[in-house]
Amino acid sequence: MTPQDSTTEETAQPSGDMPDQRPAAMPSAYGLGRRLRIMGAVLAGGLAVVLALLLWLGVLVPAKQEAAGYSAADAAYAAVAIEHNAQAVQLAALAPGRSTDDAVLATAVEVGEASAGRIRELADWLEARDIPVPAAGTEALALAEGGLETELSDGGSGPRAGTNAHSHEGGSHGMLTDAQVDGIASLSGSEFDIALLAALVEHHYGGLQPADQEIEAGEDAEAKALAQSEADAIRIEVEDVREVLAAIGGPGSNDGSDS
Incomplete structure (x- = not known):
């Protein structure tokens, strides 16, 4: 048997139904990055709402009151x-x-x-x-x-x-x-x-x-x-x-x- 033949036999896939033992694929860097970007957008949106409310209560409402007298x-x-x-x-x-x-x-x-x-x-x-x-x-x-001037039906407790x-x-x-x-x-x-x-x-x-x-x-x-x-x-x-x-x-x- 030549060295080439031996190498071929050693690397050949075994025959028969064998379970797939390959490890599960790890999340790609792209997928993880995408999730992080989505989470960041949600947090940023919530923060923007809070800041807008605080601005409305602390600045815009008093300003509106002042403008309206x-x-x-x-x-x-x-x-x-x-x-x-x-x-x-x-x-x-x-x-x-x-x-x-x-x-x-x-x-x-x-x-x-x-x-x-x-x-x-x-x-x-x-x-x-x-x-x-x-x-x-x-x-x-x-x-x-x-x-x-009209009597109301109130069950005795008053309207x-x-x-x-x-x-x-x-x-x-x-x-x-x-x-x-x-x-x-x-x-x-x-x-x-x-x-x-x-x-x-x-x-x-x-x-x-x-x-x-x-x-x-x-x-x-x-x-x-x-x-x-x-x-x-x-x-x-x-x-x-x-x-x-x-x-x-x-x-x-x-x-x-x-x-």
Whole structure:
């Protein structure tokens, strides 16, 4: 056998079915590089979104406010005042079906309609600046447009001017708690009349706080004017409600003193 023949025999592939024992192919440098580039692009995209959000919150929003002439405090006042007036509409809507006193019913309608009017003005101010209007305000307007002189089917718990208007701890600028509203709604006749009007007095007095703060520290002239108008209206409405409350034997009926 020649050396050439021996080499040929030694390197020849064995016959028969033998399992493929070749090692698995390792990822190519191209494939690994491609994956790394994709991961880098994803991370870079996420970082860009975060940076854009921070830029929007920290630079663009204040810049937009400055250009439009309003501050975060102005926007906060409008939102708080809408929530406050929404609950006033809600309280007013309790009267039909629970009260039989014409003066109480008329007062409830007046308070509810005035509060709805303030919500419309404040909502217009927010919308003109592309600021979302609180859902409570929108739903309170729908409640008022349904007619505050008509008894509503409310299951005994009172009509709701939206979840936001009736989901709070209460106590802040005269806002009533869920339990307080439910307690008023459970009454009827003279007990209801006294409880409703007394609650409206406390509620309205509470609304003076954010209005007076805006008048003193606000930047937007229109927002400050809305706050001044609201404060003036609240003071008049409180006196009207107190007169009716005294006339039906509520707090202050004997000597006209403050409740």
